Amino acid sequence: MSEHADKDLETLCTELKEQGSVDQERLNAIKALILEDGEIDEAESKLLRDMIYSTWTEDSKEQVSRWEVEFLFDLNEGIEVEKRPGSWQELFIDATTSHVMSDQESEGVIDAEETAWLIDMIEKDDIYDPNEIALLQHLLKTAQDIPMDLKFRLGIILSL
Numbered sequence: 001m002s003e004h005a006d007k008d009l010e011t012l013c014t015e016l017k018e019q020g021s022v023d024q025e026r027l028n029a030i031k032a033l034i035l036e037d038g039e040i041d042e043a044e045s046k047l048l049r050d051m052i053y054s055t056w057t058e059d060s061k062e063q064v065s066r067w068e069v070e071f072l073f074d075l076n077e078g079i080e081v082e083k084r085p086g087s088w089q090e091l092f093i094d095a096t097t098s099h100v101m102s103d104q105e106s107e108g109v110i111d112a113e114e115t116a117w118l119i120d121m122i123e124k125d126d127i128y129d130p131n132e133i134a135l136l137q138h139l140l141k142t143a144q145d146i147p148m149d150l151k152f153r154l155g156i157i158l159s160l
Contacts, residue, residue: 009033013047017054027071034075039083048072049091064099066117072096073121076131089131093138101143108144115150128157 007015012030016023030048034040040048052068072092076084100114101107110118122132136154140146 009044010047013051016051020054022065022067024067027067031071031074031078035078038079040075040079040085040088042085042087045085045087045091049087049095052091052095063102064095066099069096069099070121073124076129077125077127081130084131089134092131093135096135097138097142100139110139110143110146110150112147115147119150119153128160133157 007029009030012026012033016026016030019026030051034044052064052072072095076088076092096118100110100118103114105111106114122128122136136150136157140151140154
């Protein structure tokens with residue numbers, strides 16, 4: 001059993017913020033609490049946003065880590081659409097966009113590795129969630145360059 005199993009969501013998020021770095025064990029404990037509850041409310045969405053963006057520093061390689069984005073994808077897939085507030089979609093899109101477009105290697109560009117990873121994340125449950133579609137539309141509008149396979153995939157998804 002995790003040492004974090006008896007803590008509430010606010011405590012775990014606060015600990016991560018104070019720690020100043022991503023802790024996979026705490027992320028898993030937070031994910032378990034939210035999935036057990038079966039919904040994300042406005043307050044939880046704000047807690048998660050504050051936690052994720054508090055770990056970023058100017059020296060960081062990226063604003064939002066891959067662990068954090070995968071954590072958000074897991075929550076997005078585990079919570080029914082009607083049990084997620086609008087602020088959740090905003091967090092999901094902002095954090096994922098930050099991860100793929102604010103990295104030092106390819107700032108403003110979605111490179112081939114990021115494209116493959118993003119497609120895997122979106123298609124791993126074989127469902128094109130409204131938040132995932134909104135994310136792809138946002139990336140299409142904001143990225144300086146998007147690989148053709150991501151544009152192609154978006155075209156297929158939007159035609160369904």
